[in-house]
Amino acid sequence: MSSTRTSTRAPAVEAHQLIKTYPGDVTALNGMDVTVEPGTVFGLLGPNGAGKSTTVKILTTLARPDSGTATVAGHDVMRHPDRVRRAIGVVAQNSGADPTATGRENLQLQGRLYGLKGAALTERVDELLDRFSLADAAGRPVKGYSGGMRRRLDVALGLVHRPEVLFLDEPTTGLDPEARTAMWDEIGRLAGEEGLTILLTTHYLEEADRLAERIAIVDRGRVVVEGTPDSLKGELRGDAVHLELREAVGDAGRTLLRSTLVGLPGVHEVLVDGRRVSARADDGAAAMPVLLAAFERVGVGVAAATVARPSLDDVYLRYAGRRYSEADADSAEQLAVAVAGGAR
Numbered sequence: 381m382s383s384t385r386t387s388t389r390a391p392a393v394e395a396h397q398l399i400k401t402y403p404g405d406v407t408a409l410n411g412m413d414v415t416v417e418p419g420t421v422f423g424l425l426g427p428n429g430a431g432k433s434t435t436v437k438i439l440t441t442l443a444r445p446d447s448g449t450a451t452v453a454g455h456d457v458m459r460h461p462d463r464v465r466r467a468i469g470v471v472a473q474n475s476g477a478d479p480t481a482t483g484r485e486n487l488q489l490q491g492r493l494y495g496l497k498g499a500a501l502t503e504r505v506d507e508l509l510d511r512f513s514l515a516d517a518a519g520r521p522v523k524g525y526s527g528g529m530r531r532r533l534d535v536a537l538g539l540v541h542r543p544e545v546l547f548l549d550e551p552t553t554g555l556d557p558e559a560r561t562a563m564w565d566e567i568g569r570l571a572g573e574e575g576l577t578i579l580l581t582t583h584y585l586e587e588a589d590r591l592a593e594r595i596a597i598v599d600r601g602r603v604v605v606e607g608t609p610d611s612l613k614g615e616l617r618g619d620a621v622h623l624e625l626r627e628a629v630g631d632a633g634r635t636l637l638r639s640t641l642v643g644l645p646g647v648h649e650v651l652v653d654g655r656r657v658s659a660r661a662d663d664g665a666a667a668m669p670v671l672l673a674a675f676e677r678v679g680v681g682v683a684a685a686t687v688a689r690p691s692l693d694d695v696y697l698r699y700a701g702r703r704y705s706e707a708d709a710d711s712a713e714q715l716a717v718a719v720a721g722g723a724r
């Protein structure tokens with residue numbers, strides 16, 4: 381999604397240099413900066429453990445930073461958490477709905493918590509059931525809902541009191557592709573029609589690319605790059621070239637390959653990592669035979685080669701210095717170590 385909307389209004393979310401350390405010396409946030417303009421969808425994109433949920437917890441007043449400042453809808457999250465809570469809707473990773481109650485009952489209860497009653501409550505609940513395609517299932521207990529229906533109900537619950545800013549923490553994790561697409565459509569509509577500001581966190585490059593007008597790529601507790609999906613992709617000149625080697629190369633092979641490839645005309649940003657080599661080429665199709673000839677010259681066998689338009693995955697690789705999937709695996713490993721060491 382791209383937008384030319386500009387605003388002179390104050391940012392809907394503004395966080396500056398947030399630091400958060402957990403017991404066991406786990407640095408969850410290491411100078412996190414986030415600015416979200418009103419009426420836009422902003423994506424915090426990063427692998428497991430990058431610090432997305434911790435950022436959301438601080439912005440939604442559920443956790444306090446060790447240092448740094450943050451305002452949401454113009455209210456300071458630490459000085460006026462009550463004002464922030466009234467202005468926001470939160471859809472957490474784990475559903476907040478009561479599984480034994482019906483969809484309608486869940487929405488009614490949530491509405492009452494925010495002071496809605498009588499005809500205004502009934503009207504708002506009906507409106508949300510309708511817009512999230514839950515009207516037919518409204519009288520059924522939530523435990524019988526599909527994953528997609530539960531997620532839609534979660535979003536509806538977050539919207540009952542017409543918040544200014546909606547936080548969606550990994551809105552489509554665990555959904556099947558069809559339910560994910562339906563949720564994407566819904567989020568897109570919400571932002572477009574209701575002028576709501578949405579801050580979403582996601583693991584999925586495709587999700588951020590599709591939904592967010594601006595994206596911040598988060599790695600190790602801070603933003604490594606921020607911009608529109610197109611501007612981020614546009615920063616990557618030419619084509620992304622990926623090659624898989626027949627065998628992994630060691631340190632000496634890596635140095636040799638790098639120095640050989642960097643010198644080739646129109647080839648930039650060469651990264652050699654085990655069996656994988658990636659590079660940027662002004663013209664991928666033209667560079668490929670030159671690259672393959674260079675590999676042959678230095679006696680390194682190539683098993684597979686692809687040329688593609690740069691994706692956000694390539695942006696991640698460029699700015700975080702590692703592949704998205706590797707960062708994820710890394711974080712899982714760190715988490716295992718932290719858990720083994722009793723850090724959580």
Ligand SMILES: Nc1ncnc2c1ncn2[C@@H]1O[C@H](COP(=O)(O)OP(=O)(O)OP(=O)(O)O)[C@@H](O)[C@H]1O
Pocket residue numbers: 402403406407408409426427428429430431432433434435583714715718723724
């Ligand atoms: N309560 C806690 N106690 C100790 N460490 C924590 C706690 N919560 C988070 N962490 C650690 O802080 C870091 C950031 O975690 P956070 O949940 O913010 O990341 P994330 O990007 O949201 O990841 P995920 O996508 O898995 O939710 C991780 O290393 C995580 O293990």
